[in-house]
Every structure is written in structure tokens, then in C-alpha cells.
Amino acid sequence: MAKEQRITIVIAENELGEREKLKNLLAGEADIQVVGEARDGKECLDVVMRLRPNIVLIKEDLPVINGLDVAGQISGELPAVGVILILTGAEGEEVWHKMLRAGIREFVTRPLTGDRLLHEIRKVAELQSKAGKKGAGAPTATEPSEPKRKIVSVAGPRGGCGKTVLATNLAVALAARSDKIALVDLNLWGGDVAMLLDLTPRRSLGDLLPGFGGIDYDVVEAMMVKHSSGVSVLAAPLTGSFDGSTLSRYMVQSILEALRQHYECTVVDTGYANLESALAAMDYSDLILVVIGMDLPRLRDAKLYLKNLIAANYPREKLRVVVNRCGSSKEIAPAEIESILEFPVASQLPNDEGLVNSSVNLGQPLVLSNPNRQLSRAIGALADGVMPAPVTPKKRSGWFSLMS
Ligand SMILES: Nc1ncnc2c1ncn2[C@@H]1O[C@H](COP(=O)(O)OP(=O)(O)O)[C@@H](O)[C@H]1O
Ligand SMILES: [Mg+2]
Known part of the structure; x- marks a missing residue:
């Protein structure tokens, strides 16, 4: 019997310490596997293109190419890859509008907790697998089971x-x-x-x-x-x-x-x-x-x-x-x-x-x-x-x- 399929993850974060923190939060989860890392926006695009992970975690203010732009590009071009942005929580209205425009709805804010992050990852992975090859990467949460409610x-x-x-x-x-x-x-x-x-x-x-x-x-x-x-x-x-x-x-x-x-x-x-x-x-x-x-x-x-x-x-x-x-x-x-x-x-x-x-x-x-x-x-x-x-x-x- 093949091993149960794991959720594959790429982390895009330029600071080593933060990257390690993220990996530690995800370590020990049997259903999750970090398969790649990137230190800037360009590298993130390359790694994601190559590895096609289920999920990519992207820091908002990445060097070289801004995290939001990277996120927008990925969700536009690789709709099978779920995108979760990592925000500081202090972003202003402008970032919010940009996120909306890029079709990004999934994000976590610092300080990150394991529970929150894992929940978000599993939820996005589930939405992605339900949606299959879906268009623009923005999960619109319609509940087909209860159309009348x-x-x-x-x-x-x-x-x-x-x-x-x-x-x-x-x-x-x-x-x-x-x-x-x-x-x-x-x-x-x-x-x-x-x-x-x-x-x-x-x-x-x-x-x-x-x-x-x-x-x-x-x-x-x-x-x-x-x-x-x-x-x-x-x-x-x-x-x-x-x-x-x-x-x-x-x-x-x-x-x-x-x-x-x-x-x-x-x-x-x-x-x-x-x-x-x-x-x-x-x-x-x-x-x-x-x-x-x-x-x-x-x-x-x-x-x-x-x-x-x-x-x-x-x-x-x-x-x-x-x-x-x-x-x-x-x-x-x-x-x-x-x-x-x-x-x-x-x-x-x-x-x-x-x-x-x-x-x-x-x-x-x-x-x-x-x-x-x-x-x-x-x-x-x-x-x-x-x-x-x-x-x-x-x-x-x-x-x-x-x-x-
Ligand atoms: N149709 C209306 N006619 C007159 N005053 C209104 C009307 N709708 C709202 N208001 C007034 O506008 C103010 C803001 O309404 P509120 O419902 O509290 O706005 P919001 O929840 O968007 O902040 C309230 O003081 C309310 O009395
Ligand atoms: Mg009100």
C-alpha cells in the first residue's frame, strides 16, 4: 500500500530564522511535507514552477519580487497550487486591495501559531483538491450540499x-x-x-x-x-x-x-x-x-x-x-x-x-x-x-x- 499522500509545501521567506520557525511549526505533522524553500520572490516562482507543490507559503514583503505579486502570478498561472500569504498584520488598506485584486484570500498573520497555520494549510489543501483544476485560485466557498440555506x-x-x-x-x-x-x-x-x-x-x-x-x-x-x-x-x-x-x-x-x-x-x-x-x-x-x-x-x-x-x-x-x-x-x-x-x-x-x-x-x-x-x-x-x-x-x- 502506498504511503498516504502528503500535502507538499514550499516556503518563501527571506529570513533564515523565520524559515526555520516555519519548518519547526510544520515538522512532525505526518500529512505535511516541506519540499522546497525560496529566499526571494523570483526564486519562489522558479521553485514553485519546478516542484508544483500543493501549497506555497509566501511572505508578503519578499525581496526581488514582492510576495503579493508572486502570489498573484502563481494563483493566476498555476491554479492547482494553493497560495497562503504570510502577513505581519500591520499591512494597510493598499495591501488588502492588492490581495483582493490578485484573487488571494488565504493568509495568516504573525505571530504565527502552529494551530492556525496547520488549519489554514489543511483547509486550503482540501479546497484545492475539491476544486481540482480550478480557474483563478480564489476559493469561493459555496456549499453544494445545502443550496437552500x-x-x-x-x-x-x-x-x-x-x-x-x-x-x-x-x-x-x-x-x-x-x-x-x-x-x-x-x-x-x-x-x-x-x-x-x-x-x-x-x-x-x-x-x-x-x-x-x-x-x-x-x-x-x-x-x-x-x-x-x-x-x-x-x-x-x-x-x-x-x-x-x-x-x-x-x-x-x-x-x-x-x-x-x-x-x-x-x-x-x-x-x-x-x-x-x-x-x-x-x-x-x-x-x-x-x-x-x-x-x-x-x-x-x-x-x-x-x-x-x-x-x-x-x-x-x-x-x-x-x-x-x-x-x-x-x-x-x-x-x-x-x-x-x-x-x-x-x-x-x-x-x-x-x-x-x-x-x-x-x-x-x-x-x-x-x-x-x-x-x-x-x-x-x-x-x-x-x-x-x-x-x-x-x-x-x-x-x-x-x-x-
Ligand atoms: N436610511 C437611513 N436614513 C437615515 N439615517 C440612516 C439610514 N441608514 C442609516 N442611518 C444612520 O446612519 C448611521 C450609521 O448607520 P449604521 O447602520 O450604524 O452604519 P454602519 O453599521 O455601516 O456603520 C446611524 O446613525 C443611522 O441612524
Ligand atoms: Mg455598524
Whole structure:
């Protein structure tokens, strides 16, 4: 009987000490074999071309050719080779955008731990072998086994664009269609989903994090609180108790996988746009609502953000642009937005400060307290697009209801 096939790895790291550290972390794993090393970007390309490993670990700031460029090249030309970038964790927005553009989603941040690294390696190896000869090397995590259960991320290029208001009200609107709706607040630095629902959860996402290991549904479920609408909420911890960047891709994926098994729809408030956690949630989503504000700087940001998402191989069909606070700008007509963004607008949510403010202050979701207001109806139409209403659907025509 032949030896079980091992995951072959090439390490691209210019510092000897760091290379040794990596090798030590991987040593002694029966299913993993380091087959090559490279000290700069060019050597990395050569070694990978020659050895065709299952996985290449690439330091971001490699000499000669930058690690990100190398990673992009490999994932473009050798899609069977899984790429994992090693980041310092202090990279700025620019690196994040470049990563997206290069189709790189898999990365680990220093300080590296064996657990984290091994998990990432095994996960990427599995995705690679499942995908076989896949195109652009960006694993889009669709779950063929459960096509009907959906994960919907509410994302956006900037804070303050209305993600939390939308995510919360969308989940509540969906709760009228199913009693299996989850709402996850990934704002580890302090989320306000619980406040918008007037909940004071005793448990939260924060309780899942210390010693995060393999997680299953029972553990996640124990941290959730039920809102009177029927939505099960995984709230963010109280402000200040956690560093937002500690919420890793691995944690987010584990949590969402667990929720997908039990909820018909899971709505995720992704929080800060450039965090690993937001990216992970989007990778795992069937639908990504990109919430955009109505002023020019925000629209410009949004245009770049959308461009990057497309470049990073997020399928266009998964993306829905939601323009929020329509009517709040005198300079920009709603009709102009699509041409500014060069992207179709799926939904426009009207500006309604009175309603939103009182809803936030009272902790009463506006889709329940004022179901007939235009904003509530628009969110209802979005909910229809996620999950069709079961009984006597009113004359709503999905995404474009407010545009016609
Ligand atoms: N459609 C709207 N009309 C009026 N105000 C809104 C609307 N959507 C959001 N807001 C306000 O904008 C602010 C930011 O919304 P929030 O959902 O917290 O954004 P994010 O979660 O993206 O940071 C809040 O103060 C909220 O009251
Ligand atoms: Mg928010």
C-alpha cells in the first residue's frame, strides 16, 4: 500500500530564522511535507514552477519580487497550487486591495501559531483538491450540499453607511418568513446590533474566542439570544473588551458553517471593511449586500471597492449594491449612481432620519414598528430577494421595486 499522500509545501521567506520557525511549526505533522524553500520572490516562482507543490507559503514583503505579486502570478498561472500569504498584520488598506485584486484570500498573520497555520494549510489543501483544476485560485466557498440555506453578508466600503441598520432590519423582516433566521454581529470592537434590538445579551461572540478550537453548532447556539421577532442573535461583545483583528478567518468560517447547518438564513453584519473577518464572511456568503452612502466621496470609495471585489473573483451575481439614504444628497440624482459606480444598483433605501433615529433609540426594528414606511418596504423587498415571502406576497418586484 502506498504511503498516504502528503500535502507538499514550499516556503518563501527571506529570513533564515523565520524559515526555520516555519519548518519547526510544520515538522512532525505526518500529512505535511516541506519540499522546497525560496529566499526571494523570483526564486519562489522558479521553485514553485519546478516542484508544483500543493501549497506555497509566501511572505508578503519578499525581496526581488514582492510576495503579493508572486502570489498573484502563481494563483493566476498555476491554479492547482494553493497560495497562503504570510502577513505581519500591520499591512494597510493598499495591501488588502492588492490581495483582493490578485484573487488571494488565504493568509495568516504573525505571530504565527502552529494551530492556525496547520488549519489554514489543511483547509486550503482540501479546497484545492475539491476544486481540482480550478480557474483563478480564489476559493469561493459555496456549499453544494445545502443550496437552500443562505448566508447573506451586509458589507460596505466605509463605516456609517448603514450596514447595521440594514442587517438588523433585514434579519427581522426575514423572521416573518422563517423561524430559523440568525443574525451575527462581527463588530468585535463594539457592535450595536444588540442595541438596535434592545437586547442585553449575557453571552456574545467574545465568549467563543478564548481558546477557539474546533467549534460546533451547540457551542455557537449557546452564545445566541433570541429576539422577540424570532431572530437568533449572535451579538458582539461589549465595547472595548476585544481587539477586532483577533477574529480570524478560521473563526468566522467555523461559526458560519455551524450556523448554516441550522438556520435557513444567516445575516452577517460584517463590520469594518478591511478586516480578515469581513472578508471571510463574504467568502462564505451566497449573497453580499454592499451598502453605499449617497455622497460623492462615499460613491467614489464604493466604486473602487466594487472594482476590487470583482477583480478578486467575487461573482457578480453574488453582489447587490444597496444605495442607502437616497434623497439625502441634492447633487446626485439616483439615476446617476449606476453610471458613477459602473455597477447596477439593486436597491435604494430612502433617507428617513426620524424613523431610523427613533427606531435605534427605542431598540425597535423599524420594519416591525413602521412596516408601511417606504424604508421598511424597501428592506422588505430586499428580504423578498433573499427568501420569497410565503403568503400573499404584495406587489413587490424584488430588487428593483423602488426604482421603477
Ligand atoms: N436610511 C437611513 N436614513 C437615515 N439615517 C440612516 C439610514 N441608514 C442609516 N442611518 C444612520 O446612519 C448611521 C450609521 O448607520 P449604521 O447602520 O450604524 O452604519 P454602519 O453599521 O455601516 O456603520 C446611524 O446613525 C443611522 O441612524
Ligand atoms: Mg455598524
